[in-house]
Amino acid sequence: MPETPVFVIITHWLNVLFLLLMARSGMEVLSAFPKMYARDDCTPGREWARFSKKNFGADSRRMWSGENEEESWSSVVALPGKKNLGLGRHWHFATVPFWVLTGAVYVLLMFTSGWWRYMVPTGWDIFPDSIKAVGTYLHFQLPKPIPGEPYEPAQKLAYFVVVFLLAPFQIATGAAMSPAVLSRFPWYGKLFGGKQGARSLHFLGLVAFAGFVVLHTFLVVIHGLPKELTLITLGSELADHTVGLVIGLGLIALIIVVHAVATVFSLRRKRSTQHLLGAIVHPLEHALSRAARSHQHQRRRKISPYFRVNGYPPTDPAYDALAADGFADYRLAVGGLVEQPVSLSLPELTALGVQSQTTDHNCIQGWTGIAEWSGVPLSRVLELVKPLPSARFIVFYAMDDKGLTDEHADRYGHFYGSLEIALAADPQTILAVGMNGVPLPVEHGAPVRLRAETQLGFKMVKWLRGIEFVEDLSDIGQGQGGWREDFQQYSTYAGI
Ligand SMILES: Nc1nc2c(c(=O)[nH]1)N[C@H]1C(S)=C(S)[C@@H](COP(=O)(O)O)O[C@H]1N2
Ligand SMILES: [Mo]
Numbered sequence: 001m002p003e004t005p006v007f008v009i010i011t012h013w014l015n016v017l018f019l020l021l022m023a024r025s026g027m028e029v030l031s032a033f034p035k036m037y038a039r040d041d042c043t044p045g046r047e048w049a050r051f052s053k054k055n056f057g058a059d060s061r062r063m064w065s066g067e068n069e070e071e072s073w074s075s076v077v078a079l080p081g082k083k084n085l086g087l088g089r090h091w092h093f094a095t096v097p098f099w100v101l102t103g104a105v106y107v108l109l110m111f112t113s114g115w116w117r118y119m120v121p122t123g124w125d126i127f128p129d130s131i132k133a134v135g136t137y138l139h140f141q142l143p144k145p146i147p148g149e150p151y152e153p154a155q156k157l158a159y160f161v162v163v164f165l166l167a168p169f170q171i172a173t174g175a176a177m178s179p180a181v182l183s184r185f186p187w188y189g190k191l192f193g194g195k196q197g198a199r200s201l202h203f204l205g206l207v208a209f210a211g212f213v214v215l216h217t218f219l220v221v222i223h224g225l226p227k228e229l230t231l232i233t234l235g236s237e238l239a240d241h242t243v244g245l246v247i248g249l250g251l252i253a254l255i256i257v258v259h260a261v262a263t264v265f266s267l268r269r270k271r272s273t274q275h276l277l278g279a280i281v282h283p284l285e286h287a288l289s290r291a292a293r294s295h296q297h298q299r300r301r302k303i304s305p306y307f308r309v310n311g312y313p314p315t316d317p318a319y320d321a322l323a324a325d326g327f328a329d330y331r332l333a334v335g336g337l338v339e340q341p342v343s344l345s346l347p348e349l350t351a352l353g354v355q356s357q358t359t360d361h362n363c364i365q366g367w368t369g370i371a372e373w374s375g376v377p378l379s380r381v382l383e384l385v386k387p388l389p390s391a392r393f394i395v396f397y398a399m400d401d402k403g404l405t406d407e408h409a410d411r412y413g414h415f416y417g418s419l420e421i422a423l424a425a426d427p428q429t430i431l432a433v434g435m436n437g438v439p440l441p442v443e444h445g446a447p448v449r450l451r452a453e454t455q456l457g458f459k460m461v462k463w464l465r466g467i468e469f470v471e472d473l474s475d476i477g478q479g480q481g482g483w484r485e486d487f488q489q490y491s492t493y494a495g496i
Helices: 006-031 085-113 126-138 153-177 179-184 186-190 194-231 242-268 270-289 317-324 346-350 378-385 421-425 483-488
Strands: 332-336 342-344 355-362 368-377 393-401 414-420 429-435 449-452 464-470
Touching: 006 085, 006 194, 006 242, 085 153, 085 242, 085 270, 085 483, 126 153, 153 179, 153 186, 153 194, 179 186, 179 270, 179 355, 186 194, 194 242, 242 270, 332 378, 342 346, 346 429, 355 429, 368 378, 378 421, 378 429, 393 421, 414 421, 414 449, 414 483, 421 429
Parallel strands: 332 464
Antiparallel strands: 332 342, 355 368, 368 429, 393 414, 393 464, 429 449
């Protein structure tokens, strides 16, 4: 029987480490929106799978917010667990490049070394032979390896399917969920039934991977754990399996320790984790996003029948008073590092020129919605106030005090967000005053909200109170550029 090459041994164990990181961080991402929809236009309540006891329907008369759908899952299944979507996404995206690199090296060496012959079936008889092998297992016997090869037929077929079909499928469906990919290549998303279809398929891929791992581990035990661990650590079938067994169990213990350390560190040092993993992910995201221009355009007939809300409206009486007379007394203050600070009433703002855009909204949690937004291009406001050369960021302050509207006791302060000043030039960055042909409804940010279509949803501050041009974000809030970045460790880079 051929010896297991060193590259197979190394990539196998790296794969165990990375796949487990991706599966657990993927569970964290799932926990933030624990439901599956077949299509983008499915309304709440029409999910084909729901991993939550809470049920929010499109026809609920009580207001609910997308954040209410989040579940807190144990750190045993999710990385890091306990409602930490921001960190879960960081772990997921930071692991992807390493996992893909491991896979690329593995496939390359497989073909240059000739090992592919044991992995890639070259005749149709693999199917009847695999069925026979499965039958043998069902008779509580072990099928024989293919003559001259390391694996029996069902094993070879299963490995082939996982390496050459399932892994690429997860990469393809993962890319199809990315709003950055969808905004550049909308046709690609359609191949998978849109974002929600891709999300469902990606989840089914995870289930398939989990099924494989369970079966694979079970069969390794059946075939004899000491013998199999010797093969996958030392390469050959030695008479004495003690060393292989010890190394194999040692590697498994090491992987568990790495996971435990990653989990505990993430939960105790949230800010450091956000920054460390961000340093891996952000350059890759920047590079990928430069590949083509992000532009959102949807047909009006695609407008979502139901558009989720995220964040509860301001609770203070001053806001209610403003809303009571149609925001006639509303003023939007624009100042900071500008030549000409202004305070604009709604008519003064809309006099700058209103445009409409029908776009996809992507909440970081995973839900999406299409609406037509109308508003004033932010670039018009810049022409009016004339930012000073030192201004590098635009900060958007909201009227909702999250200490009052959010269910978490440890999160406080008014919601805010920021954009790099260059993003103001994007033609789809607008101060929206209307949604689907009517004035902006209260729950979607009345009277004025930001729509920056090249960004994730959390950047688009609702219930705007004021706008400030600044040089530096570090002394605003907790210094991370926004309320969700401050308190939920969302990525400081939210380009799509
Ligand atoms: N002021 C304020 N703006 C906010 C939020 C918020 O909680 N408060 N939530 C953000 C998030 S996470 C999303 S996804 C979008 C949701 O917009 P919608 O409620 O119109 O769907 O608003 C963003 N803007
Ligand atoms: Mo969001």
